[in-house]
Amino acid sequence: MTLVAHDAAVDGLDRFRTLVAKQQPTWPDAEALGQAVARLSAAPPLVVPAEADLLTTRLAAAGRGEAFLLQGGDCAETFADAHADRIRNKIRTILQMAVVLTHGASTPVVKMGRMAGQYAKPRSSDEETRDGVTLPAYRGDMVNSHDFSPEARRPDPQKLVEGYEISAATLNVLRAFTTGGSADLRRVHEWNRGFMRNPAYSRYERTADEIDRAIRFMDACGADFDALRTVEMYVSHEALLLDYERALTRVDARSGKAYDTSGHFLWIGERTRDIDGAHVEFLSHVSNPIGVKLGPTTSPGDAIALIEKLNPAGRPGRLTFITRMGSGRIREALPPLVAAVRDHGSPVTWVTDPMHGNTITSDSGYKTRRFDDVLDEVRGFFEVHRAAGTVPGGLHVELTGDDVTEVLGGSEEIDDAGLALRYETLVDPRLNHQQSLEMAFQVAEMLRA
Ligand SMILES: O=C[C@H](O)[C@H](O)COP(=O)(O)O
Numbered sequence: 001m002t003l004v005a006h007d008a009a010v011d012g013l014d015r016f017r018t019l020v021a022k023q024q025p026t027w028p029d030a031e032a033l034g035q036a037v038a039r040l041s042a043a044p045p046l047v048v049p050a051e052a053d054l055l056t057t058r059l060a061a062a063g064r065g066e067a068f069l070l071q072g073g074d075c076a077e078t079f080a081d082a083h084a085d086r087i088r089n090k091i092r093t094i095l096q097m098a099v100v101l102t103h104g105a106s107t108p109v110v111k112m113g114r115m116a117g118q119y120a121k122p123r124s125s126d127e128e129t130r131d132g133v134t135l136p137a138y139r140g141d142m143v144n145s146h147d148f149s150p151e152a153r154r155p156d157p158q159k160l161v162e163g164y165e166i167s168a169a170t171l172n173v174l175r176a177f178t179t180g181g182s183a184d185l186r187r188v189h190e191w192n193r194g195f196m197r198n199p200a201y202s203r204y205e206r207t208a209d210e211i212d213r214a215i216r217f218m219d220a221c222g223a224d225f226d227a228l229r230t231v232e233m234y235v236s237h238e239a240l241l242l243d244y245e246r247a248l249t250r251v252d253a254r255s256g257k258a259y260d261t262s263g264h265f266l267w268i269g270e271r272t273r274d275i276d277g278a279h280v281e282f283l284s285h286v287s288n289p290i291g292v293k294l295g296p297t298t299s300p301g302d303a304i305a306l307i308e309k310l311n312p313a314g315r316p317g318r319l320t321f322i323t324r325m326g327s328g329r330i331r332e333a334l335p336p337l338v339a340a341v342r343d344h345g346s347p348v349t350w351v352t353d354p355m356h357g358n359t360i361t362s363d364s365g366y367k368t369r370r371f372d373d374v375l376d377e378v379r380g381f382f383e384v385h386r387a388a389g390t391v392p393g394g395l396h397v398e399l400t401g402d403d404v405t406e407v408l409g410g411s412e413e414i415d416d417a418g419l420a421l422r423y424e425t426l427v428d429p430r431l432n433h434q435q436s437l438e439m440a441f442q443v444a445e446m447l448r449a
């Protein structure tokens with residue numbers, strides 16, 4: 001592997017600097033920003049091109065219906081939570097869900113964390129006012145701190161470097177966990193059996209029994225369980241902070257192509273997907289597999305323009321559309337997009353994000369989502385793709401491996417009063433461990449239907 005420093009000439013890589021970049025912090029100290037960028041530009045890559053290329057082939061398979069993507073993790077990772085237990089719980093939750101979904105889809109599940117870099121958030125407002133005091137909004141730990149004080153909310157470029165270092169440490173835990181034997185299929189299934197011991201989840205008993213029988217059948221046939229001790233897992237985040245993403249971009253000397261080595265998969269958010277904006281321009285020049293979030297106002301013309309800009313060569317697996325319409329709108333808003341993209345002919349992997357279109361404020365004032373709305377959006381996603389003859393290729397969810405109370409509902413019926421018990425997210429509400437598994441069982445049923 002030879003990766004050349006970020007300033008190597010790749011046509012167009014810096015053109016984004018001439019365009020409008022939305023949702024960027026106003027860094028108060030330009031010199032400190034320059035120092036942070038210089039430090040990152042010389043830093044080792046977090047991922048390498050060969051891994052990104054392999055993921056592209058996996059996403060291409062998901063786009064054809066030969067695999068299914070599970071992408072999950074925090075809305076906003078925090079530096080404080082980057083310790084072994086929390087990271088392990090999250091990975092474990094994703095692996096547990098993946099086993100259930102593999103059974104439902106009867107295809108491999110591509111596992112991807114919203115992890116090791118999900119430290120920057122787009123916000124509805126640049127500022128936050130409390131009791132008559134107005135300060136810059138919290139934009140994620142890689143920009144400023146959540147505490148409500150002028151010092152904490154001041155964007156600090158040193159946090160970009162800290163974010164890189166914590167991403168490296170997180171990735172290290174992930175690589176150890178997924179290759180060191182902890183992800184053994186039989187062990188993951190045992191964890192799922194533990195979940196099933198709660199009578200609240202007895203309705204999933206049949207699926208759990210079927211998985212049990214399938215594993216015993218594999219065993220009887222002499223399956224090599226040692227080979228299943230290692231799982232392939234990728235990391236992703238929203239490529240929001242262009243100073244950071246550009247500084248971690250390297251050129252692969254063999255191919256001459258640029259890769260953003262901050263994560264395997266990068267996505268462009270709903271708020272920054274303007275076709276003439278800096279984010280789309282920048283990511284059009286890196287060779288990683290990339291995603292774009294599409295909300296309910298996306299027109300068929302917008303979708304086609306994004307395809308032509310981001311994947312002009314029609315490389316399978318290069319481009320994923322992550323739709324987040326809202327349960328009440330998906331059945332009207334998605335069909336015209338799917339039809340236009342299908343008729344255009346360029347390959348796209350379609351994924352549902354059933355979280356971001358279903359955010360509400362509870363009576364008690366918490367930003368939350370209803371578990372039933374989230375599931376209904378997934379159901380709508382399958383219905384639309386089945387009607388159009390296209391492939392529902394994956395699921396993108398905000399989740400945690402911990403026992404938080406942020407999303408209403410689920411079999412354990414978190415209600416408005418229950419939200420206050422363990423509401424820990426700094427931005428958007430996440431499915432807790434149990435809700436995540438429950439979702440996997442329900443989506444597995446939809447996949448089998
Ligand atoms: O995760 C998505 C956005 O960053 C988030 O929904 C924005 O939240 P806000 O409307 O509270 O700014």
Ligand SMILES: C=C(OP(=O)(O)O)C(=O)O
Nearest residue numbers: 122269270271293324356
């Ligand atoms: C901001 C996010 O989503 P969206 O761009 O879809 O609003 C997100 O996924 O964190």
